[in-house]
Amino acid sequence: MLGVTYLIILLPLLGFAVQLVGGRRLGDPVAGGVATAFIGASFVVSVGVYLDLLTVHAPVRTYTQNLWTWIPVGDLQVHARLFVDPLSMTMVLFITGISALIHLYSIGYMKGDRDYSKFFLYMNLFVASMLILVLGSNMLVTYVGWEGVGTCSYWLVSFWFTRESAASAGKKAFVYNRIGDVGFLLAIFLTFDKVHSLEYSTIFANLGSIGPGNITAICLLLLVGVMGKSAQIPLFPWLADAMEGPTPVSALIHAATMVTAGVYLLCRINPLLHASPDAALTVAIVGGATAFVAATIACAQQDIKKVLAYSTVSQLGYMFLAIGCGAYEAAIFLMVAHAFFKGLLFLGAGSAIHGLHDEQDLKRMGNLRRYMPLTFITFGIGWLSIAAVPPLSGFWAKGDVLENTWAAHPALWVVGILTAALTAYYMSRLTGLAFFGKDRWADEVAIDATTDMAGSHHAGGTITEPHESPRIMVIPLWILAFFAAIAGVLALSNNHFSLSHWIDPVFGSNLFDDNLTSTAKLALSSLDAVIAVVGVLVGLRLWMAKAERPSLEGAFLRHSWYINELYDTVFGRPLERVAAFSASVIDPKVIDGGVNGVATAVRRSGSLLRRTQTGYLRNYVLGIVLGTVLVLAFMLTRVWWN
Amino acid sequence: MTVSPDWYLALSAVLFAIGALGVLVRRNVLVMFMCVELMLNAANLSFVTFARTLHDIGGQVLVFFVLVVAAAEVVVGLGLVVAIFRRRANATADDLHLMKG
């Protein structure tokens, strides 16, 4: 099966091609089914490749598949080459698996939409791009996938582009991503300059020749790219706005896959990070700060999806915190677990939204557990998982991260544990507001223009009674809930399924060993559990019955620390002025003036020269004589010099 | 004192200059033509001079041919002049300025 690794990428691409050519004709729901089938097939192939990889018994299991030579230009030899190792296979498995489930869910969620097949077109292309990203064996192939997912994210976020907020959200996502991509590109340039190759294996083999300063620079530049793609400080505002896209998009792209591309990249370059402690520390600090800030913002959001969005940012911060400490395995564990429970939470939220006929305001939900019990149960598993309540997966994963942080940078551990408390609190707030309490959706509500839900669909007026979602949407929920619950098993070492057994060889000696005693580990775990339970109880207690607590939802937090306003003032307004200046002065006067000026100059010089064409023979003879005199003068000068 | 070839060549140059001046200054077409003949003669003179200094018959052969071609040129040129100026007796070269740009 290893020989057909390329099929993993090819199948979603074929799905994209099929949708491109005949999607509209296939229609609702066949197009969705076809798309899901291709992704499902890709998942099957991935499993096959995984099983095949297990048979490779070398200490570091790798397999390289060379597809073709892409760029053979002198020193720059770039191949389209796939690199299969435990890290990439882990990513591939959960990408294809969760994508397949979300595709299945979308068949039901997007039913009746005008652009049904276009949705699956973009989704398939997205999955293909993400797979290219994780399977690439050199930085340039990774970059192709990187750009591809960014583009598909733009298309999918602005899927309902007739709504102005959606269109501008898509643009915002793409622009922030692009800013990060500049960092990635500069890292590629710098790497090529020093190593003259972009293959990961070559780079890692020649670390000594790069020099520590350059390694730090490369790592920091890649961190800029990661900040864009994985929504870390300071490039995180786009993720909240990206919730304008359909919920399956949020689940797939902005919870499970695209935003984890950053985590994958930094794990892939672990030798570089290991060689540069400064860069690693920076990553850890960025991750920790982001985790905390995003958690505080999530405490005050009113839109269910925005809470989940900031929660994603926060959990990604945890992953980078782990990477910064060198605990790559913990980061990957959290990434996988997060993919399951965040995907589940988003799909569950989508189910609730669908049931309430597109209502996203938490203040207008309530008591959904009575009307949508299946959604409630699965959502509840996800909720408890993310709050890190034992024995669900989130507890084990987050515990792993916090344990390593305590051993590496205790100061950051404090930030981490505070954030864990906040996580438990705001997720319980969300659950309390949505699934418990009174039937607020039945009330008439006046439009309050100060909230950010003022422009939503049902501002003003009542909602009819919510209904449970169709089976095609609930089945993926159950599957994800199952995995969210049992993924903790991966944490158990000395187990055939254990993640560390599988993935540690990729990192070798770069992996941080926390060297904690089992007592210390037990103490930390207990602390985690206590904080989680306390947070859950506090959140529920405050928000189960009452929906309005203005003191806990300050404007500063609700407006995400006013960062959008800050960027607007610092970057937006000046750039707007520059653009206005360009449009009114540079474009008409300089550019048009230049071009028209050339034409005018030609015309004027033409009219000037025209005066020599008098038509009189004698003038022309004079011209001949003049020319002869000039030639004579030239000859004289030549002769005189000699 | 000997007559060196330089004198002939200087004379040829001056003759040529006078011919050129005539073409530039006169308006009567036939007089202009005659000045062109002057220039041709100046060239012939210099050819013959060079033939003598280089002891080369080629110069004289060339004069021979120049003479023939000049004759042919005059024939055709005057034919054209007749064709153009048949009607107007005092037409000058300045009357042909149709190619004014």
Added chain:
Amino acid sequence: MVGMIGAALAGATGTGHSWVDVGTFVVAAAIVLAGAIGVVVARNPVHSALMLVMTLFGVAVLFVLQRDPFLAAVQVIVYAGAIVVLFLFVIMFLGVDREENIGFEPLRGQRPLAIGLVVLGTTGLLLLGQVSRWTTGAPHVAGVDGGKQSNVYLLGKSVYTTYLFPFEATAALLVIAVVGAVVLARRPPTGANPVTDAPAEAVPAGAMPANAMPAPTEEPASVDAPEPHHEARP
């Protein structure tokens, strides 16, 4: 007449090393220059033609001084005898023997520029001749000049052997020129006597001269399309 005597004297001592040579040269040069200036300055075109004849004779004398009697003879016969006569015929035929107003120059700046440039050019040429060697070519390229054979013999041998093709070509050129001249000067057959009657129809020479005549009184009444068919344009 003077030229003939000078030529005879020069022919006797054609080595260029005696006072006779110098004197002949000076006289011939004076004749040439005087004639040239006369061509340019004379108001009446017939006077110009006669001055041209004088110049041609002077040049012929100079040819003889250069030991080239054949070319001198050809010069006199062809140039002075045929070409200038042709000029005179045309002058008489067209009636352009009226005087031209030399003093008036319609084109702005033409005269000063002309004089200036020509003087500049001549000075340059003479300077060039002085500064570098006048003669730079390789000797004996086309065949020896001088020696025991006569000039006619040498010239004839060269023309009929080495330069046979240009000779034939120029012969053909002459024939073409004659045919061309006949065609150019022909009037269209209208039945009217071309010499005595004033032709009523348009000049058959084509569009350019017809449009070039700005004076409206002389404008041809009709320049119509069929006419070019009668005239084979050269």
